[in-house]
Amino acid sequence: MAEFPNPEEANPIEPGCARCPQLVEARECIAWGVGPLDADVVVVGEAPGAGNPDADQWRGGNWTGMSYTARHSGRIVRDLLDDAGYPDAYYxxxxxxxxxxxxxxxxxxxxxxxxxxxxxLETELGQVEPRVVVTTGTHATRVLFERAGRELDSLTDAILEPVPCPPLDTTVLPVLHPAYQHMWISRLGMDYEAYVERLADELDALV
Known part of the structure; x- marks a missing residue:
């Protein structure tokens, strides 16, 4: 099982950011990126959920201030990257x-x-300079595809299909959103082991 991230690796780009007034009012804290700044792989999700302040450790980014630290989605995505051989990704x-x-x-x-x-996000990618950006779900994938000059017609058709993104000097590799991973893997004609193996193969080829 994936380890909880080191708070010392949190990367607050703009502490106190107030660009979105409604989000400022609703949030407990900003869920900044976290992980090594020399990572080969950056994982980009959609946005933090409400989280659970009463959880032991995996309370979610809205409470921890670190991305992908929810008990459900955080662990699923981190376990996926760990199982694929990339435990030191930036999230x-x-x-x-x-x-x-x-x-x-x-x-x-x-x-x-x-x-x-x-x-x-652009600042983070400039800091880390990843070889690959793994996007989880539709919104994260669409944001990166737009920079790559690509349209996203169907997320399922895009899963594990690398897309070069020259403006950001990286490659985008979409994966399933963690909330739906267990349901959609079979629709891709795979089980979890095959899904992990395919992800590992794609990452190894790009890194």
Whole structure:
């Protein structure tokens, strides 16, 4: 099982960022990227969820201030990268703050929020200079595809298909969103072991 990230590796790009007033009002803290700044792989998710302040450690980025630290999604994605042989990836989100749905859960980030937060992601990618950016789910993938000059018609068709992104000097490799990974792997004609093996092969070829 993946280890909880080291808080000393958190990477606050703009402490106190207030670019999105609604998110400032809703968040507990900003879920910044976390991980080694010399990582070959950067994992980009959509946005942090509400999280659970009563959890032992994996409370979620909205409470820990670090991306992919939720008990469910955080562990699933980190376990996936660990199983593929890349335990030292850098983890972040396309939107760093919890986007509330008004009922205590999270909604999809708005395009304006994605645009407001993209400079932070661009800064992170410039710092880390990853060989590969692994995107989890539709919104994170679309943000990076737009920079690559590609449209995202179907996420399932894009899964584990590398897309060069010259403007960011990297390659984008989409994977399933952790919330749906267990349901959708079989629809790709794989089991978990085959999915991990394919991911490892793609990463090894790119790194």
């Amino acid at each position: 972040t989100n396309a939107v760093k703050c919890f986007p509330p749905d008004g009922e205590g859960s999270n909604r999809e980030p708005a395009r304006e929020e994605l645009a407001n937060c993209f400079p932070h």
